[in-house]
Amino acid sequence: MSQSYNRGLIEDFGRWREFSAGMWAWVFHKFTGWVLVGYLFTHIAVLSTALQSPDAYTTTIQSLESLLVVRILEVGLLSVAVFHILNGLRLLFVDLGVGLEAQDKSFYASLLLTGAIAVASVPTFLAGVFG
Amino acid sequence: MSTQLPDQTEDESSAGEAEPTSAAQERRMAKKRERAAERDEKRQAEEAEAALADEETYHLKVFRYDPEIEGKKEPRFDDFHVPYHKGMTVLDALMYARDTYDSSLTFRHSCRQAVCGSDAMFVNGRQRLCCKTQLSDLEEPVRIEPLPHAEVVKDLVVDMEHFYDQMEAVEPYFQTNDLPDGELEEQRQSRENREKVKMSTRCIWCGACMSSCNIAAGDNEYLGPAAINKAYRFTMDEREGEDMKQQRLEILEQEHGVWRCQTQFSCTEVCPKDIPLTEHIQELKREAVKNNLKFW
Numbered sequence: 001m002s003q004s005y006n007r008g009l010i011e012d013f014g015r016w017r018e019f020s021a022g023m024w025a026w027v028f029h030k031f032t033g034w035v036l037v038g039y040l041f042t043h044i045a046v047l048s049t050a051l052q053s054p055d056a057y058t059t060t061i062q063s064l065e066s067l068l069v070v071r072i073l074e075v076g077l078l079s080v081a082v083f084h085i086l087n088g089l090r091l092l093f094v095d096l097g098v099g100l101e102a103q104d105k106s107f108y109a110s111l112l113l114t115g116a117i118a119v120a121s122v123p124t125f126l127a128g129v130f131g
Numbered sequence: 132m133s134t135q136l137p138d139q140t141e142d143e144s145s146a147g148e149a150e151p152t153s154a155a156q157e158r159r160m161a162k163k164r165e166r167a168a169e170r171d172e173k174r175q176a177e178e179a180e181a182a183l184a185d186e187e188t189y190h191l192k193v194f195r196y197d198p199e200i201e202g203k204k205e206p207r208f209d210d211f212h213v214p215y216h217k218g219m220t221v222l223d224a225l226m227y228a229r230d231t232y233d234s235s236l237t238f239r240h241s242c243r244q245a246v247c248g249s250d251a252m253f254v255n256g257r258q259r260l261c262c263k264t265q266l267s268d269l270e271e272p273v274r275i276e277p278l279p280h281a282e283v284v285k286d287l288v289v290d291m292e293h294f295y296d297q298m299e300a301v302e303p304y305f306q307t308n309d310l311p312d313g314e315l316e317e318q319r320q321s322r323e324n325r326e327k328v329k330m331s332t333r334c335i336w337c338g339a340c341m342s343s344c345n346i347a348a349g350d351n352e353y354l355g356p357a358a359i360n361k362a363y364r365f366t367m368d369e370r371e372g373e374d375m376k377q378q379r380l381e382i383l384e385q386e387h388g389v390w391r392c393q394t395q396f397s398c399t400e401v402c403p404k405d406i407p408l409t410e411h412i413q414e415l416k417r418e419a420v421k422n423n424l425k426f427w
């Protein structure tokens with residue numbers, strides 16, 4: 001056959017709707033992992049203001065924490081970390097070959113628990129920001 | 132599984148083979164051909180009418196592409212309305228559409244009983260073996276496409292060469308230098324060992340797993356689930372002996388071997404033979420680790 005039809009990247013990406021549990025778990029795990037790496041840098045940047053003086057650190061933290069965006073981002077960070085840890089444990093079990101039949105259920109459980117913890121954390125993270 | 136006989140229509144136009152010797156003979160053959168064509172036309176019209184009159188029809192949306200014909204080079208979807216019988220599979224429906232509406236509709240099939248592995252396609256967003264998929268399990272319209280992540284040759288036919296190359300790469304045949312003493316001695320396998328490799332022997336080389344795998348799509352050199360499963364079948368076969376096992380693990384440990392697997396489970400979900408592919412790949416990963424980390 002002289003010619004064939006290469007469906008190309010666009011059609012490949014169009015297939016995200018056909019993803020199943022394990023594929024989503026993989027996408028989310030990579031995403032959350034790299035968000036955590038990204039956070040590590042901002043974390044170090046903020047912490048290192050303490051090298052200038054204790055006051056500089058205090059004012060930086062106080063000004064950051066007075067912003068609503070930062071409070072919301074913190075809820076996001078917690079969710080990302082919780083999902084990464086829960087799914088990370090799931091992946092460790094998968095690597096050990098334990099409970100492979102429940103791999104989809106354990107993914108949904110990770111999602112649900114992450115959601116519950118994120119919701120439960122909202123009062124703590126948003127406390128005082130509107131005051 | 133397909134249990135229906137395809138509606139076979141006797142092909143009378145064997146005129147091409149027999150040399151027409153006389154004019155009378157030629158006339159007879161021409162008449163015969165005419166009659167056959169007439170019959171064909173009538174049957175097609177009848178069947179199409181029956182299909183329309185029939186309450187129960189299934190709506191197929193079928194991917195079409197033909198690089199060799201002007202006007203068919205642009206990929207498109209064709210609609211077919213196929214009369215439904217109880218027990219009808221996607222393959223039965225495709226065959227009906229081809230035999231009744233459009234003889235140029237091209238797809239691979241042979242055994243119609245999930246043995247030959249030639250009719251894996253992308254049906255309603257999932258890799259399925261068409262002869263093993265009941266229409267009644269699907270929502271309409273039934274969208275039938277060639278396997279994703281492979282080049283389309285024509286309509287529903289994809290190029291399987293790369294898949295076969297990966298299968299061959301793991302040396303998919305029994306090898307051993309652990310021969311029994313007597314010349315006529317058999318190479319016996321224990322029942323337990325047979326049980327261990329049982330599921331992995333069921334592969335029919337349909338390529339559904341490879342097509343479903345995101346990693347294989349992004350890394351053309353990745354052996355893929357079917358090839359690794361094939362390697363599992365022999366690596367775990369005790370009759371091959373320690374030397375062979377070592378050699379097999381070396382193939383599997385390579386950069387594009389078992390470690391590419393990211394446990395997305397898509398292969399395990401689509402395999403029409405229910406082979407626990409991810410489980411086998413994970414077990415080989417652990418074998419590879421045990422093989423290389425020897426603290427004890």
Ligand code: HEM
Nearest residue numbers: 029030032033034036037040084085086088089091092393
């Ligand atoms: C208790 C905490 C954690 C657990 C249980 C955990 C678990 C895991 C596991 C099992 C993997 C491998 C996934 C696979 O098999 O493909 C992984 C990947 C990853 N983790 Fe974590 N992790 C944790 C914390 C973190 C933290 C704090 C960071 C960021 C600094 C992080 C960043 C990543 C990244 C970027 C990847 C993806 C690596 C790749 O591309 O393959 N993880 N994690």
Ligand code: SF4
Nearest residue numbers: 334335337338340402
């Ligand atoms: S492992 Fe299953 S899906 Fe993959 S080629 Fe073999 S039979 Fe098909």
Ligand code: FES
Nearest residue numbers: 242243247248262
């Ligand atoms: S036709 Fe042989 S497997 Fe479907």
